[in-house]
Amino acid sequence: MNVTLSATLAANEEIERRRRAGERVLHLAFGEAGLPVHPALRERLIAASEHNGYGPVAGASALREAAAGYWHRRGLPTDPELVVCGPGSKALLYGLLLAIGGDIVLPMPSWVSYAAQADLVGARPLFVPAPPGEGGVPDPEHVVSAVLRARSRGREVRSLLVTLPDNPSGTLASASTVRRIVEVARELDLTIISDEIYRDLVHDPGATGFLSPADLAPERTVITSGLSKSLAIGGWRIGVSRLPSVGLRDRLLAVASEIWSSPAAPVQQAAAYAFTEPAELVRRIDESRRLHGTVARAVHKRFVLAGARVAAPQGGFYLYPHFAGLDFATSADLATHLLDEHGVGVLAGHVFGDDPRALRARVATSLLYGETTEQRLAALGAPDPLELPWISASLDHLSEALTGLYAMRRAPLRHGRVRLAPASVTG
Known part of the structure; x- marks a missing residue:
């Protein structure tokens, strides 16, 4: 048997450890829905506690x-x-x-x-x-x-x-x-x-x-x-x-x-x-679906603008970009660099059974809605959640990270992990 701690859970624990240590990390590695429990469900759970x-x-x-x-x-x-x-x-x-x-x-x-x-x-x-x-x-x-x-x-x-x-x-x-x-x-x-x-x-x-x-x-x-x-x-x-x-x-x-x-x-x-x-939970799911789609599409746009190849999201809160043209040896190296150098946590594609040499990673967008219940509820109800300052700031963080990542096509990193990419490589 060759089973280790679940990659998603391990990544979540590592990112939370870094955040507690004061690091600024954009958490795109954990597939949690990122929203509060509806009050009607809490009431039912309390009533059933006996x-x-x-x-x-x-x-x-x-x-x-x-x-x-x-x-x-x-x-x-x-x-x-x-x-x-x-x-x-x-x-x-x-x-x-x-x-x-x-x-x-x-x-x-x-x-x-x-x-x-x-x-x-x-x-x-x-x-x-x-x-x-x-x-x-x-x-x-x-x-x-x-x-x-x-x-x-x-x-x-x-x-x-x-x-x-x-x-x-x-x-x-x-x-x-x-x-x-x-x-x-x-x-x-x-x-x-x-x-x-x-x-x-x-x-x-x-x-x-x-x-x-x-x-x-x-x-x-x-x-x-x-x-x-x-x-x-x-x-x-x-x-x-x-x-x-x-x-x-x-x-x-x-x-x-x-x-x-x-x-x-x-x-x-x-x-x-x-x-x-019931009607109130149907409404909550409708609101959630709209929020997930809006934010996932916004994240998709930023990857495309940076030069990554990625299919448009159709459901849930995931993207699976291919970081074309970058000169990392493995997807694990890419994910480590994104976290260490740019403060962005993703899951490397090899943990999903993909070829380790393919520079792909899973991006989960559902933890961008806010750090508190109040922020998450505001995101659910906002006419345009992308205008909320905490979501806007996260998207800006991502764009900055991707800009820095793709700048490596033009110049190697000082610590030597990445070689100069050939000029003929395109996105």
């Missing part, structure tokens, strides 16, 4: 019924008996790897924990690059050859994972790509795990649309989701999954019973309320 029993392994019936209703309203009729809840969708994903077994196909790049969890359960991930501009789904045509080659060597490949919309790129796979990956999964008899934790944060759902593999192949698709991103309650640790069969549900429940027993009872009560989608 619930101290373990409860059913699958989760409280009220929560499972509410989650089933959530999917039903999105065109996916769901039996509450096929809903399993857990302490975050991350735990559910780990349980699913154990319950399904075998090796798994992952998009490259993909969220850091997918491959780490596969390693923990003794599985080997098959990394397949995503189509250009469509992160989160492994290229369907390459999946076929990768799986057949692995199986010819005796590997038992049983599942395939997609993220809609994607972390780390913030993009959303097209409907045609989703349709083709479903066809491939049928051809190869693969279970599809669809991580849809960011589904409700697609920036322009009317224009972009959203197609889940479960719309096309409900018999082989598991959906995992939760409230950590849409309602900013990551620390509450609550997730839900929609299972395609009783058999897989029972295997997942067996795993859950030995790992987490049951989700926290008070949090389940508050989550049940949230999944019924």
Whole structure:
């Protein structure tokens, strides 16, 4: 087993350590939603605090019924008996790897924990690059050859994972790509795990649309989701999954019973309320979606102006720029330089399974909304959050850092980490 502390958590702790020491650091390395808990959710949690029993392994019936209703309203009729809840969708994903077994196909790049969890359960991930501009789904045509080659060597490949919309790129796979990956999964008899934790944060759902593999192949698709991103309650640790069969549900429940027993009872009560989608929480998600999109697009503009190549964000609060033309040996060297020399924290692309030599990094924009609850609420309600002084200052910090970074094309750094880039290299 070769698993270390999660790269996202390690980066967050290091940046917070530097900030406590008085360093000025722009925190773009941690995928937390960066918003306050809605008062209605706090009230429900307080009211449920007397619930101290373990409860059913699958989760409280009220929560499972509410989650089933959530999917039903999105065109996916769901039996509450096929809903399993857990302490975050991350735990559910780990349980699913154990319950399904075998090796798994992952998009490259993909969220850091997918491959780490596969390693923990003794599985080997098959990394397949995503189509250009469509992160989160492994290229369907390459999946076929990768799986057949692995199986010819005796590997038992049983599942395939997609993220809609994607972390780390913030993009959303097209409907045609989703349709083709479903066809491939049928051809190869693969279970599809669809991580849809960011589904409700697609920036322009009317224009972009959203197609889940479960719309096309409900018999082989598991959906995992939760409230950590849409309602900013990551620390509450609550997730839900929609299972395609009783058999897989029972295997997942067996795993859950030995790992987490049951989700926290008070949090389940508050989550049940949230999944019924009352008007005040729908408004909060709408406000969050607008804020995430506005700030992500502003950050995207600054990277493009500096010379980086980066797909436009479509959902969530991530970007995945390629720092074209710079002369670092690895993405880790690039990330270290950005933090040490420019006070900007990002996550290097290699932790997402990317080629370490490719100068790519994940940028999370969701901690730019403010340091206090008051600032974050102001960002939620502002007609133009980019005009708020603390957000404007952060964007200026980023622009200054990128200007300094790309100035290295013209002059080497004094400490010698970077060689003079050839004049023929372009952005």
